[in-house]
Every structure is written in C-alpha cells, then in structure tokens.
Amino acid sequence: xxxxxxxxxxxxxxxxxxxxxxxxxxxxxxxxxxxxxxxxxxxxxxxxxxxxxxxxxxxxxxxxxxxxxxxxxxxxxxxxxxxxxxxxxxxxxxxxxxxxxxxxxxxxxxxxxxxxxxxxxxxxxxxxxxxxxxxxxxxxxxxxxxxxxxxxxxxxxxxxxxxxxxxxxxxxxxxxxxxxxxxxxxxxxxxxxxxxxxxxxxxxxxxxxxxxxxxxxxxxxxxxxxxxxxxxxxxxxxxxxxxxxxxxxxxxxxxxxxxxxxxxxxxxxxxxxxxxxxxxxxxxxxxxxxxxxxxxxxxxxxxxxxxxxxxxxxxxxxxxxxxxxxxxxxxxxxxxxxxxxxxxxxxxxxxxxxxxxxxxxxxxxxxxxxxxxxxxxxxxxxxxxxxxxxxxxxxxxxxxxxxxxxxxxxxxxxxxxxxxxxxxxxxxxxxxxxxxxxxxxxxxxxxxxxxxx
Numbered sequence: 001x002x003x004x005x006x007x008x009x010x011x012x013x014x015x016x017x018x019x020x021x022x023x024x025x026x027x028x029x030x031x032x033x034x035x036x037x038x039x040x041x042x043x044x045x046x047x048x049x050x051x052x053x054x055x056x057x058x059x060x061x062x063x064x065x066x067x068x069x070x071x072x073x074x075x076x077x078x079x080x081x082x083x084x085x086x087x088x089x090x091x092x093x094x095x096x097x098x099x100x101x102x103x104x105x106x107x108x109x110x111x112x113x114x115x116x117x118x119x120x121x122x123x124x125x126x127x128x129x130x131x132x133x134x135x136x137x138x139x140x141x142x143x144x145x146x147x148x149x150x151x152x153x154x155x156x157x158x159x160x161x162x163x164x165x166x167x168x169x170x171x172x173x174x175x176x177x178x179x180x181x182x183x184x185x186x187x188x189x190x191x192x193x194x195x196x197x198x199x200x201x202x203x204x205x206x207x208x209x210x211x212x213x214x215x216x217x218x219x220x221x222x223x224x225x226x227x228x229x230x231x232x233x234x235x236x237x238x239x240x241x242x243x244x245x246x247x248x249x250x251x252x253x254x255x256x257x258x259x260x261x262x263x264x265x266x267x268x269x270x271x272x273x274x275x276x277x278x279x280x281x282x283x284x285x286x287x288x289x290x291x292x293x294x295x296x297x298x299x300x301x302x303x304x305x306x307x308x309x310x311x312x313x314x315x316x317x318x319x320x321x322x323x324x325x326x327x328x329x330x331x332x333x334x335x336x337x338x339x340x341x342x343x344x345x346x347x348x349x350x351x352x353x354x355x356x357x358x359x360x361x362x363x364x365x366x367x368x369x370x371x372x373x374x375x376x377x378x379x380x381x382x383x384x385x386x387x388x389x390x391x392x393x394x395x396x397x398x399x400x401x402x403x404x405x406x407x408x409x410x411x412x413x414x415x416x417x418x419x420x421x422x423x424x425x426x427x428x429x430x431x432x433x434x435x436x437x438x439x440x441x442x443x444x445x446x447x448x449x450x451x452x453x
Contacts, residue, residue: 006222014222017229024233028405036085037408038344039331040077044090045348045451046181047073048149052166053174065178071153092118093150095125096157117143121154128158135159177450188443189324192317199318211389212428215299216381218287224382227279228399232374235275244271261346262355266362273370280378298377301429311427312435319419319436320443323412330411347448356449363445368437375400375417376424376433384425393421416440 051070054062075097078090086094091113113119121144128134138160144151145165155162203209244267252260285291302308343363350356375396384392397417401410424433 006220010222010226013230014225017234018225020238021229021233024238025402025405029407032406032408035406036345038348040081041345041348042448042451044074044077046178047071047077049174049178049181049451052149052152053171053178055166056168056171056175057178065182088113088115088118089147089150092121093153095122096153125157181447181450184443184447185324188317189321192320195314196318196321209426211425214381214384214389214425214428216385217284217297217378219283219378219382221382221386223283224379227276227283227374227378228403231276231279232403236272240271240275241268244268256352256355258350258352259355259358262350262352262358265343265346266358266366269362269366269370273366276374277370280373298373298430299381299428300431301427302431308427308429308431309435311423311429311432313439315419315423315427315432315436316439316443319416319423319440322419323415326415327412330408344444344448347445348451351452360445364438364442368434368441371400372420372424372430372434372437375403376420377430380421380424389425393418393425397421 047070050066051074054066054070057065074093078086078094078097081090083091083094113122120140124136124140127136136158138158141151141154141158141160144154148165148170152162152166154160155166245264248260248263248267252263255263281291284297288295288297343359347356347359347363350359379399380392380396382392383395386392387395397414397420400417400420401413404410404413406413420433420437423436424430427433
C-alpha cells in the first residue's frame with residue numbers, strides 16, 4: 001500500500017529530503033546544546049522583581065513571596081556561573097557584589113567591556129575600593145535609571161537615595177507582577193489537575209475515550225515525507241531563511257537591533273510556512289482536481305465556535321500539569337539544561353513595543369496556525385488511518401517535538417504534542433488544537449512579558 005503507484009522521481013525526492021533532514025536536525029540538536037537555558041535568566045528576573053516589590057508587599061504576606069533575600073539569591077546564582085560566561089550586565093552585578101566581599105577581585109576588568117556606561121561605573125567602583133569614604137555625585141548614575149534594579153543596587157552600594165525612581169507606585173506594580181507570576185501558573189495547574197482527574201474518572205467509568213471521527217486526506221506516507229522533510233525542513237528551514245533574512249537586512253539598516261531581530265523572526269516564519277503550505281495546497285488540488293476554501297479539507301470545524309473554543313481551553317488546562325511535571329523531572333535530573341528556544345530570550349529582553357507586537361503575533365497566531373495544519377491537520381490523521389489513533393498521536397507528537405530542534409525541550413514538547421493530538425481527535429476539530437496551541441504559547445509569552453523589569 002505504501003509504495004503503490006509511486007514514481008521513481010517521487011521516491012528519489014523523498015529519499016534526498018530525508019537525508020538532508022537527518023543532517024539538518026542532527027546539527028540543529030547539537031547546536032541546541034551550546035545555547036544557554038533561558039531558565040537562569042527567568043529565575044534572575046523574578047528575583048529582581050521580588051526585590052523591587054519588597055516595600056509594597058504586606059508584612060503578613062511577605063514570607064509567602066520572599067522566602068530568601070532576593071539580592072542574596074541573585075548573588076549566589078551568579079557566583080555559580082563562570083565569570084566569562086555571564087552577560088556584561090550580570091558581570092557588572094557580580095562586580096558590585098564582589099566589591100564589598102572580595103576587595104575587587106575583578107579589578108581592571110573594565111577594558112573587556114563593550115558598554116561604555118558599564119566601564120565608567122566599574123571605574124567608580126574601583127575608586128571606592130581604594131577609598132571606602134569615596135562618595136561620587138549621584139547624578140553620575142542617571143545613565144542607569146532605565147535599569148531600575150541596577151540603579152537600586154548602586155544606591156545601596158554608594159549610599160544614595162533611589163526613592164525618586166523606586167517609588168511606592170512602581171513598587172506596587174512590581175508586587176502585582178510577582179503576584180501574577182506566582183499565582184497564574186498555580187491556578188492553571190490546580191484547574192488543569194482537577195480537569196484531568198475528572199476526564200480520567202469519566203473514561204474509567206465509561207470504559208472508553210470519546211474519540212470523534214477523524215477524516216484524513218487520501219495521501220500516502222510518502223506524501224508525509226515530502227511534506228515534513230521536503231517542505232517543512234529543506235525548503236522551510238534551510239532555503240526560505242536565505243530570502244527572509246536578506247529581505248529584512250535590505251530594509252532594516254536604519255532601525256533598532258531589537259526591531260530588526262523581530263522582523264527577521266516574523267518574516268522568517270512567514271517564509272518558512274510558504275513551502276509546506278504550498279505543498280499542502282498542491283496535494284489537496286491533485287486529489288480533488290481543485291482547491292476551494294469553502295471545503296473543510298482539514299476538519300477545522302469552526303462551528304459551533306463555542307464548542308471548538310471550549311475544547312481548546314480544556315485541552316490547554318489539562319496538559320499544563322503534565323508538561324510542567326516533565327519539566328520539573330528534567331530539571332531535577334539535569335542541573336544545567338541547555339537548548340532553550342532563542343525566541344524566549346529575545347522576548348524576555350525586548351523593550352521595543354512594535355517589536356514585542358510582532359513577536360506576539362508570530363508566537364500566538366502564526367506559529368499555532370501553521371504548525372497545527374502540518375502536524376495535526378495532515379500528519380496525525382494520515383498516521384492514525386494507517387497505524388491507529390494511539391500510534392498516530394505518539395509519532396506525530398515525537399516529530400513535532402523533534403522539529404523544534406531543542407534537545408533540552410524535547411520531553412516537554414513531546415508531552416504537549418500528545419495533548420494537542422488528543423484534543424484534535426477528542427474534539428474532532430483542528431480549530432480546537434489551534435486554540436490550545438495558541439493559549440500555551442500565549443501563557444509563555446505573558447510570563448516573559450511580566451518578567452521584564
């Protein structure tokens with residue numbers, strides 16, 4: 001059945017695509033091991049927000065939000081990382097901490113800094129190291145008012161008043177942030193756990209799981225190889241970036257680095273989606289003799305819209321505890337997990353609102369729509385038809401996780417892929433899995449947005 005009426009040219013094209021995909025994915029996974037984990041930055045940002053919110057946290061609640069002194073926690077975390085591997089900002093924070101304890105063990109390090117403001121600040125720290133009574137004019141630190149945590153540290157180090165910047169109002173905003181950062185995941189986990197137990201109980205009671213009818217296109221596995229390996233990887237991940245990056249660089253010479261970076265990601269994703277979606281269009285047209293947007297080839301099943309959205313929300317809530325559990329297990333087994341998606345760090349450190357909007361659209365709209373069409377709209381139904389629903393969900397989830405090219409994030413992404421597959425088949429609606437995927441990315445995006453100081 002698999003090789004029925006398949007031309008030699010089609011087989012040759014599929015074979016070449018698989019070989020290229022193997023080398024691309026192998027290199028991508030290896031490269032991911034050299035990317036730092038964003039969890040370190042996330043933890044530090046959370047501690048910074050906690051420190052800036054201290055004056056607004058009610059005393060009776062402080063022990064719940066501030067378990068250990070945030071500044072001490074940051075100092076401890078930074079001291080566990082080799083100095084050369086730190087960012088310039090973190091090197092500077094480490095120098096501020098080390099000044100009072102180690103008599104400037106990083107003296108004369110300023111020559112290695114690219115940031116001129118940081119160099120000037122290190123010179124001030126050196127002066128104080130040589131003369132404890134030295135007190136510079138606080139106006140010298142106005143350059144750092146844009147970084148309130150750093151400015152707050154400097155006020156403690158050089159004994160000047162930072163209340164004009166770290167106001168009660170600002171501190172209250174930081175408290176609301178830390179409240180949201182801590183409570184939103186907890187509430188999501190609680191609701192998701194209750195929902196998962198309810199679904200489990202219903203399944204056991206009825207002795208069956210309510211799968212909806214799943215309709216696959218009349219495609220063969222060779223078509224899946226051409227779609228994933230040929231369209232998604234070779235054309236989407238290898239060829240398309242050559243055009244998208246060149247296009248952005250051509251028109252972004254006079255804009256900020258942050259905006260240029262976001263435009264590369266936005267257009268990179270658009271260009272990456274064109275080849276595989278073009279292949280989907282061609283495959284559907286070859287099967288039906290035409291392509292019509294009026295026909296629901298992939299079972300989007302938008303209507304009733306309320307039904308599709310509710311299933312998407314339920315799927316998202318149910319899978320959150322399982323994904324976070326796998327992440328916790330991975331963190332406990334592997335101390336320094338590398339390989340975080342570089343997009344996470346870009347979002348975390350972005351201060352340009354137009355850039356932020358482009359990243360939001362990319363992660364919460366474009367990515368879920370495109371990935372769900374490929375993995376749950378085409379791949380999952382075909383695999384389920386040929387190998388059964390369970391095998392279809394597992395294999396499509398594995399390929400979905402593998403395609404993200406992040407070895408450290410593969411286990412959580414695999415579990416997420418299983419959840420997306422179950423939601424797709426349980427609801428009978430591709431739109432439900434798109435909603436679920438969008439909510440997952442949206443929650444991650446919201447958390448990174450709140451962590452910005």
